[in-house]
Amino acid sequence: MDLNCFCFFISGEAKEVFPGSLLWERPLSGENPLSLSGIHSEQTTKDTRITIGDYLVASARFLSKNDFLILKSGLNIVSNICVQTNQISNIAIFLEKHGAFYHPLKIQVVFHGNCTGSFVLNGAVSKPGLSLIGNEYQLIASLNKSHSKSYLPKAFGVDFIKTDKGRIGFFLGEWFEGFKEFHVTKDQGEKQIVIWESDGTCHYISQTSALPIYKEISRILTYYYDIETFKQIFSWHHAAGDFIVRPEQGKIHVRLITIRGYGCLTPFHIEEKDKKVHILPALLFFFLTLTLRMRLDRFNGTGKTAILGKQVLNSTIEGFLFALDEKSSAYDFGDLRSGFIEFFQQFNLEQIIDLLENLLESCHPDSSETTVIKANIESHGQFLYSIFKNS
Template sequence: MPSIQFFLANTDHPMDSHHPLWQRQLPERKDSVALAADHQSRSMTYGDYFSAIADFCASNAWHPILSAMQQSLQRPITIQEILQLSVFLEKHGALYHPGRVMVTTPDQAISFVVNVAASDAGRNTLPLEMDALARLGDQRPFGWFPTLYSGVLEPTPMFLANWFDGYHEFHLTRSKKKADLSTIVWDGAQTPHLLTDQQSADLYRQASMILTACYDPLTTDQIYPWHHAAGDFVVREKGPSVDVKLITVRNYAPVPTLTTVPKNERALLDNLVAFCLHLSIGMRLDRLDGVLETVWAPETCLISVIDGFFKGLDLTSRLNGFPDTFLSLFQDYCCHQSEGQLMEMAQPLLKSLFEGKREERHIIDQHVEQHLRQIRRCIRNQTIAD
């Protein structure tokens, strides 16, 4: 049988029952990006956390680990090939305490993520996320989000999925090099690493494309909620460009306060306008350096956001069998909406989607009129491929 070792951030910080933290309760992150007001803890200690992961991995004759390895390696594997499991507590999120499980074989080491729900909010969300990842894995098998391997709801809810090696969280920051806010990557380096303007543009483009491509115009199923401040997206540099992944899909369903199942073409187009408005506003919200005040991304990101929106819309419209002219039809429809009409559509969205989020709503109210003018201009100038 493989041995199991526990660590905090890295191998320099091993954990076992003799560690002073073993009996201490896990911290909870209570911030504005959490999904529910109910954050009652189940008093999970560090020891409970690591023990629950170990029990899950070894359950059913190590089936969770063997199944994940077989899918990852695309070949059969036996428990005799697995030498060791190393479990790292990566972070304390608003809903989960994500851990990284590194599985070592004679040939290589492969990492997986295990998301553990300790709070009531996390316990309520985890089954929704498992269902969302399973559905989107079938409908959009493009590697944009984790592949769900297995999970349990009792006694400790958790699920196992693939780990995105080389991808890191990012946030807006203030840099001495630029007047506007820049994007900093949390890659563990001692010197803060900033993305170039081109890389930042690619980041916003890809994130917007992923969310839009997963939006179903017929059912209004969509990924929601999502938030940059929660670190939902991660990035990896690829030369002058980047690659972006979405590491959590908390739910995939209609959002009644945002859209309704369309009864006709105009309702479908109105839903898309509402989705685009919410997408563009959400893409501009973040917390400075991930933990400080809410900030508003510079206007330069909007061209990329709208470009990503249309790229995602092209894919989802093709998957739904829409005509090739659909993107141009939507562009024309948007261009015929006045700023006043867009504001009428935006206000109920802001009231429902940002209710109780005073800091975010205050920032949005400061910028929304100018934002709508900028959005109209970006949509009007968007080039639609033939």
């Protein structure tokens, strides 16, 4: 394959990475998985694991396959220009980070001499990642098609590249320009929210200033919740960087960049004759799960489990109820906001806490999260109960 139009970079490294260079030969993942902070660690033995170079070459093969078909499809959509192969002059590939399932790459394309287009290329080499990537591509494409508004990236194509070290799966998606990952952190012993800038610097804001972020996340997840089938996006996690943000002139824009699953998580059977009977119980199940997961993160994304302050619950409720108002006009079930509030108010405090504890058992979070949730579940339930009691 001709690599002349490609150039390769690793985020945090100033210079281009070439075949044969030290970084090119580093293992991409394995017993000593790379992280951006540990990318210079020494490799002492030759092995057959996929290297950074293997991965970058495979990404170039994916992009150039079938005369750049998938890439040109993406360029045509994002630029609204019909791009021909001979108009693509340069493709820069940046290895951005290493996640639990994917190793995302940023793709920057120069075409027509001076036009540029940016994409994300998610790639998977592990068995869990390979089993997820095709399904995720289909889920994103399906939800983008079925919803009038989208908070997900456009998906342009998926394929698998065979190498002598195994298969690598890729799908090309929209790059959300200016959006950043965020996490809870500790600064001088106080919890704050850190927004990571693309140049490696950090922007710190208080939990109070970050409340609009959590309100918008709650609204987006409720927007994608299906009132009739009880299907929802799951599982999502702040620690995984699933949501990204872009502050702009006093307003917070939020996007969801991944979907690991979309289905019904409630114990209710969906039958037309009693669908209305289960709408509010299923919605309560979704809401309580939402409130628990909204408060969970890991310090700086990879540290110990952290739980956000209870003020996040007010924002979660606001986003949830706002989305119910939007859904009331789309479904023939009356005023969903009022109906849900009245339904919630039928439960006493002990029942709310029991429901939360049952949810904790059924959701199977990891042990560190379970410990944190159990320590806060009673106060969590009391806070929810007091909010709805005074509604």
